[in-house]
Structure formats: C-alpha cells, structure tokens
Amino acid sequence: MRAALLLGLSMVIGLGVNAVRPNGVALRSFAAPALCGAPPSNHSAGSAMPAVSVVPPEEAAGLCGDPQTIIADVRPEKEFALGHVTGAIHLPCAASGSVADAAAGQVAGRRTLIVYGDGTGDAQPVADEMRRRINRPELRILVLAGGFPAWSQAGLACSSGACPDCQVQKAASR
Amino acid sequence: MRVLALRALRLGVGAVLLVAGALKLRDPTTFATEIANYQFWPALAPYLAASLPTAEVLVGVALLALPLSWRRPAALAALALFAMFLLAVGSAYFRGINIECGCFGTGGGPITALTLLRNLGLIAAAAVVLFGEPHPPRHPPRHPPRHPTDRPTDRPTDRASPDGGPA
Numbered sequence: 589m590r591a592a593l594l595l596g597l598s599m600v601i602g603l604g605v606n607a608v609r610p611n612g613v614a615l616r617s618f619a620a621p622a623l624c625g626a627p628p629s630n631h632s633a634g635s636a637m638p639a640v641s642v643v644p645p646e647e648a649a650g651l652c653g654d655p656q657t658i659i660a661d662v663r664p665e666k667e668f669a670l671g672h673v674t675g676a677i678h679l680p681c682a683a684s685g686s687v688a689d690a691a692a693g694q695v696a697g698r699r700t701l702i703v704y705g706d707g708t709g710d711a712q713p714v715a716d717e718m719r720r721r722i723n724r725p726e727l728r729i730l731v732l733a734g735g736f737p738a739w740s741q742a743g744l745a746c747s748s749g750a751c752p753d754c755q756v757q758k759a760a761s762r
Numbered sequence: 763m764r765v766l767a768l769r770a771l772r773l774g775v776g777a778v779l780l781v782a783g784a785l786k787l788r789d790p791t792t793f794a795t796e797i798a799n800y801q802f803w804p805a806l807a808p809y810l811a812a813s814l815p816t817a818e819v820l821v822g823v824a825l826l827a828l829p830l831s832w833r834r835p836a837a838l839a840a841l842a843l844f845a846m847f848l849l850a851v852g853s854a855y856f857r858g859i860n861i862e863c864g865c866f867g868t869g870g871g872p873i874t875a876l877t878l879l880r881n882l883g884l885i886a887a888a889a890v891v892l893f894g895e896p897h898p899p900r901h902p903p904r905h906p907p908r909h910p911t912d913r914p915t916d917r918p919t920d921r922a923s924p925d926g927g928p929a
Contacts, residue, residue: 590835594824595817595842602816603809606790613790618808682799682861 637723640715642731645742648702651730652744656699660691662714663705663736673704673739681705681714692721704732704739711735768894772833775840775887776825783818785867790815796864800854818843825891830898837892844888848881 606612651657652674660679661672668678679691695701701718705711711731719729732739786793794811798804821843824836847865854861855873863873871877 590832591838591842594821594832594835595839598817598820599813601820602813605816606812611789611791613794613808613811615808615812618791618794682801687862 637719637725638728640712640719640729640731642708642733643702644733645739645744648704648730648732648739649742649744651700651702654700657702658695658698658700659702659704660714660718661704661736662711667706667736671740672736673702673744676704679703679714679718681710688717688721692718695722695727699726700728700730702730702732705735706737707735708733764894768891771887772825772837772891772895775837775884775891776822778822778884779818779840779843780822780826782866783815783820783822786811786815786864787819788867792868793864796862796868799861799864800850801857802850802853814843830896833895834892834897837888837895841885841888841892844881844885848878848885851877851881 603615606615648659652659659673659676661668661676662679662681663672664680665678668676672678677691677694679688683691695718701715701722703711703715703718705714708731715729715731722729734741790808790811793815794808797807797810817839821836821839824832825840828836851863851865851873855875855878861873862868863871863877865871865877865880
C-alpha cells in the first residue's frame with residue numbers, strides 16, 4: 589500500500605514539477621525526433637536540393653573505393669553484424685536524432701552517400717531524412733536497388749562483424 | 763555482518779535510483795526521445811519522461827533516508843521500477859532495436875546483454891532489501907498490564923463482576 593502510494597505520489601509530483609519548469613517536456617505536442625519520423629512532405633520543400641536516386645548494385649560498387657563516398661546500412665544491428673557492405677556505417681531507421689546528426693557529421697566533406705537496407709523500401713526513408721538533414725546540394729544521396737540481398741547476389745564485396753563506427757556514433761551522440 | 767551487508771545493499775540501490783533519476787531530470791525532453799526510441803508506446807513517452815525520474819529520486823531518498831517503516835515499501839517500489847525497466851530494455855534487446863538505453867539520462871550507453879544483467883542485479887538487490895529488512899516494531903498496547911497477575915484469564919468470573927458490569 590505504501591509502495592503504491594510512494595510511486596503514485598512521486599509520479600504526480602513529477603508531472604506537476606514538469607508543468608511549471610521552463611524546460612519541461614511538452615506532454616501533448618511532443619514528437620520524438622527519430623531518424624525516420626519526418627513525413628515525406630517535409631523534404632526540403634521549395635529548395636533546390638537534388639532528389640534521392642535509386643541505383644543498381646553494379647553502379648554502387650563502382651563508387652565503393654572512392655574516399656568521397658560513404659555507405660550507410662539501415663538494417664538492425666544483428667543483421668548488420670552478420671554481413672554488410674565493406675566500410676558501411678550503421679544507421680538504422682530507429683536511431684535517435686542525435687545518432688543521425690552524428691552520421692551527418694561523418695558525411696561532411698564527402699560527395700556521395702549510398703544507403704541500403706533489406707530492400708529498396710526500407711532505405712528510402714533514411715535516405716530522404718538524410719537529404720533533409722544535410723543541406724548540401726552537391727551531396728549525391730543514392731539508394732541501393734534491392735538492398736543488401738541484391739548486393740550479395742551480385743557477389744560484391746562485403747564484410748561481417750560488429751561495426752567499429754557504431755560505438756563512435758553512439759559516443760558522439762551523447 | 764548480515765546487517766551491514768543489508769545496509770550496504772539498501773544504500774547502494776537507493777543511490778543508483780537517486781543518481782539515475784537526477785540525471786534524467788536534467789533534460790526531460792531528451793529522456794522522452796530515448797523512451798520513444800523503444801517503440802513500445804511512443805505516445806506515453808513524454809508522460810513517463812516527466813514522472814519516472816521523480817519516482818526514482820523519491821524512492822531513492824526513501825531507501826536512503828526515511829525511517830524503518832518506509833524501507834520495505836520503498837524496496838518494493840524500487841523492485842517494481844527495475845522490473846519495468848528490465849521489461850523495456852529486454853523488449854528492445856530481443857527485438858534487435860539498436861538504441862541508447864537512456865538508463866542514466868543521455869549517458870546510459872547502448873542496450874547490450876550487460877544492460878540486462880545490470881537490471882537483473884538491481885532487481886535481485888532490491889528483492890534482498892525487501893525481504894531482508896526487519897519489520898518495523900508494532901505500536902505498544904495503550905494500557906499495558908501493570909503486573910503479570912493483572913492479565914485477564916479465560917475465567918468469566920475474573921473479567922466481569924457478578925452484576926455483569928466491568929470488573
């Protein structure tokens with residue numbers, strides 16, 4: 589009984605304190621800034637930003653060795669650990685906005701960002717969101733057609749294991 | 763020795779809750795984002811972000827500083843909080859969602875098997891405090907017997923006068 593009282597009362601106090609403090613969380617209008625949270629209509633409407641293009645694995649593979657190109661894998665961490673395009677960073681759709689900002693920092697100075705997932709569809713929202721976040725018209729953002737399965741079927745270079753950049757991204761997001 | 767160990771556990775659990783709650787209180791909007799990332803019930807995220815840190819702080823204070831009669835309820839409340847956190851963290855871990863834990867505000871680190879183990883350890887510690895803390899002493903009777911011979915017996919003649927009134 590006292591435990592329920594303690595929990596209930598403290599939660600009510602928390603809501604009350606949140607209501608009066610200046611940096612309290614907006615209870616009704618809160619929207620989590622997740623990477624894939626933005627609706628498609630938000631994508632740099634009215635600006636001259638180039639659209640995201642879909643490219644076949646062979647064309648993406650031609651850009652792979654280019655130091656000006658960075659590749660992002662949007663699949664869950666476990667799938668990423670099982671196998672991914674060599675050198676790809678891990679940027680899942682469920683990542684928080686701070687992780688996306690850290691990834692945007694890694695893209696700085698590059699000319700091309702290639703995004704892939706399990707297919708074309710799951711990479712598209714991440715690519716669109718990165719387009720929205722990175723306000724650089726000279727940056728090409730490409731989606732790998734068919735995703736990682738198509739890349740594997742084409743017999744192109746891939747590696748497996750934990751992502752060394754993941755921890756860097758997470759540390760940078762704190 | 764047992765009393766010292768129990769006290770150390772109680773203070774440890776209380777301190778963890780107090781620190782975790784205080785860190786989350788600094789930036790409730792970021793904490794709400796971390797909760798929403800769990801993709802469990804995102805609409806609840808701001809309400810939980812506003813109320814959970816205070817609950818952690820007050821339960822922590824209760825474990826650290828309140829009198830004996832509040833320690834077991836506080837340990838039970840801590841157990842409930844840790845169980846809820848374990849459910850959330852375990853759900854994200856087994857669904858393969860790659861997110862920050864949010865366990866200590868923005869510095870909680872990613873969810874790993876170690877996060878689950880830490881939560882299990884905290885649950886165990888809270889359970890030990892809950893079942894190990896002594897029950898608070900009961901209130902003494904208002905009119906204690908003055909002498910052992912004054913204690914009432916089962917014989918009706920000792921409790922009532924012959925006319926039925928009090929003895």
